[in-house]
Amino acid sequence: MKMSISVSGPAACVAMVVCAGHALAQTTFEPNGGQLRFEVLNPQTGTWGSTYPDALSGEQVEFRVVASYIGTRTDLFAMGEVLYQPTISNADNTGAGSSADQIAPYINGGNGGNSVANSMLNELQGNSILPLSGYGRVRFGGTACTATGSNTMTSFRHAGGSDLAPAGSWIRLAGTFASLWPQPLPGLPLVTDINRVLRGISSQQQSQSLAPAFHVAGTQNIVIFRQAITLSDSDEVREMQFSTFNEAFRRVGGTTSTDDTRYMTWQTGAADSGTHRTSVTIVPATIWVNVPAPGAAVSALIACVWGVRRRRPGRL
Numbered sequence: 151m152k153m154s155i156s157v158s159g160p161a162a163c164v165a166m167v168v169c170a171g172h173a174l175a176q177t178t179f180e181p182n183g184g185q186l187r188f189e190v191l192n193p194q195t196g197t198w199g200s201t202y203p204d205a206l207s208g209e210q211v212e213f214r215v216v217a218s219y220i221g222t223r224t225d226l227f228a229m230g231e232v233l234y235q236p237t238i239s240n241a242d243n244t245g246a247g248s249s250a251d252q253i254a255p256y257i258n259g260g261n262g263g264n265s266v267a268n269s270m271l272n273e274l275q276g277n278s279i280l281p282l283s284g285y286g287r288v289r290f291g292g293t294a295c296t297a298t299g300s301n302t303m304t305s306f307r308h309a310g311g312s313d314l315a316p317a318g319s320w321i322r323l324a325g326t327f328a329s330l331w332p333q334p335l336p337g338l339p340l341v342t343d344i345n346r347v348l349r350g351i352s353s354q355q356q357s358q359s360l361a362p363a364f365h366v367a368g369t370q371n372i373v374i375f376r377q378a379i380t381l382s383d384s385d386e387v388r389e390m391q392f393s394t395f396n397e398a399f400r401r402v403g404g405t406t407s408t409d410d411t412r413y414m415t416w417q418t419g420a421a422d423s424g425t426h427r428t429s430v431t432i433v434p435a436t437i438w439v440n441v442p443a444p445g446a447a448v449s450a451l452i453a454c455v456w457g458v459r460r461r462r463p464g465r466l
Contacts, residue, residue: 176425179402183221183428184414186234188392188435189214196279202437207383208248210281211437213392214288214376217353219369219416221428228367229290229374230415230424231354233347235328235398236375239391241321242382243307251321253305254378257284260303263294264355264364276373285377289366290353301325301349323377324398325349332397335410344405350398351375358420369416385440393434402427 191212262269276288308315327349353374358365403409415424
């Protein structure tokens with residue numbers, strides 16, 4: 151029996167057959183349905199949040215990525231997949247060692263997935279406020295990151311628009327293949343253009359029916375990635391933002407399509423690996439480095455004013 155379902159939206163609906171006797175599933179698209187939220191750890195309060203105002207040179211700053219469904223459907227079961235590439239703006243890329251910002255080591259060298267022992271972070275590690283010995287994806291390792299797949303997780307440095315990056319100084323996290331910053335693709339892209347997206351950071355899981363031991367149910371506040379950065383020894387005052395960008399997400403159109411709509415997926419039930427597509431709202435996190443605390447700034451100002459007054463002629 152054939153089923154035909156019409157759904158409005160920027161992406162066309164494509165029927166997908168689910169094996170093992172399950173019913174037909176229909177790919178749908180929902181604008182503004184997904185969210186990736188970046189969070190930083192404030193060690194003074196011991197809480198994850200959107201800001202850390204008092205970071206210092208040489209300090210290790212913990213950050214993570216949290217996924218949520220923010221759309222209108224009430225029947226979604228779990229997250230399916232999101233491809234993305236975390237970025238850090240105003241990075242200090244000068245020099246080596248402590249004279250430049252450094253990304254913490256990845257667990258298992260940046261290789262692995264659910265089927266590779268000790269290569270994924272668990273939920274407890276994703277939510278912990280303590281530093282870790284290794285960092286990377288949290289639980290969603292259905293797609294393996296491997297050297298043979300050219301997607302070993304690593305970091306790239308960009309300055310002055312290098313490798314197609316925007317202006318400024320950046321650190322970008324992605325697979326080893328994706329040395330060039332992904333671009334908008336309104337025309338017919340090359341395979342290499344698509345691969346720069348496919349070799350990003352993949353958080354993906356199969357359906358609960360296919361992989362029950364690894365499945366993560368739920369659609370709210372799912373920690374999918376964790377990393378840390380050790381700030382350089384520079385005393386420069388900096389505002390640094392942890393985020394990602396639209397061109398890093400999976401693209402609706404393949405190499406024979408001009409559709410550049412970007413999306414993440416959600417599962418509609420235990421037999422679905424992710425047929426509900428949504429756009430992605432990005433919520434960045436910000437830290438301020440080497441900014442004096444309000445009390446210290448006021449004290450410095452008072453001292454400065456007092457010194458000026460004492461130097462005036464005729465003043466005692």
